[in-house]
Amino acid sequence: MQTATSPTAPSRKLATRQRLLDAAVSSLIELGVASTTTLEVQRRAGASRGALLHHFPTHAALLSATIEELVRRNDEAVRQAELTMGDILNPLERAIRILSTMSLQPAFLAELELWGASRTDSDLQAAIRGAERAARVERERVVESLLAAVQDSPNYEVVKSLSIAFLRGMALSSVLASNREYHEKLIAQWVWAVRVLLDAPPFREDN
Known part of the structure; x- marks a missing residue:
């Protein structure tokens, strides 16, 4: 019994x-x-x-199943970064710096490594695509929460998508160029670029 x-x-x-x-x-x-x-x-x-x-x-099923846990750890890295950046008064700069800190964490790099490995493995690529679709909602929720202060801007979607691409690129570059001063310069440049984008005329597909 x-x-x-x-x-x-x-x-x-x-x-x-x-x-x-x-x-x-x-x-x-x-x-x-x-x-x-x-x-x-x-x-x-x-x-x-x-x-x-x-x-x-399958091995592909095992690896793709880790995406959810990696995303959870990335979200936790965001929460931890938020606790240490309350002294940054500008909400846009604070959001970008929080996301930048998250993008340099081991879990974020491991997720990107899975993407790279799937380039020549069709089974893994198919499995990861499915897992990433499921994780995208949670990931975008976190990003949108951080960028809430600029959501009314006509170029908000541009800023959001380019910021995500920037963070992925910076994370990959950190593997070979682990230079804190260089990363700080990149982050400062991106904060400046985002401010320019937010003040620019609305983006159109035919621009």
């Missing part, structure tokens, strides 16, 4: 799945995509081959 304190089969399955995901995420961050094999994830999670295949039938 099932006792009140013993875990049920569904809860054990969920716990195993989470353990596998945590193992995959930690491996991605510490070792990178190439070394995040199913065997490495099994070893870290202390799980059997059967358990891994039950939850993640």
Whole structure:
């Protein structure tokens, strides 16, 4: 008879799945995509081959499932950055600096590394596309919350999309050029560029 304190089969399955995901995420961050094999994830999670295949039938399914957890960690990095940047009075500069801090975190870089690895792996690319579609709503919610002060600008959508592209580019460049002064200069230049965009005439497709 099932006792009140013993875990049920569904809860054990969920716990195993989470353990596998945590193992995959930690491996991605510490070792990178190439070394995040199913065997490495099994070893870290202390799980059997059967358990891994039950939850993640393919390597691509396992890696794409980490996107949700990586996005959650990126959101947590945003919340932590918000706590340390209250002294920046300009809301636009504060938003860009918070997002810039998030983009240099290991979880953000691991997500971008997954994108890069999918370039030559069609199965992984298809799996990641699906996972990213699901994560996009949460990611845009965070960005829009930070940029709320400029949402009434006619060029808001331009600023939002270009800011996201800028952050991804800066994150990738940080892998080879980890120079704090250089990053500070880039951030200051982007804050200036965004202010120019917000004051510019509305963007049109035929510009």
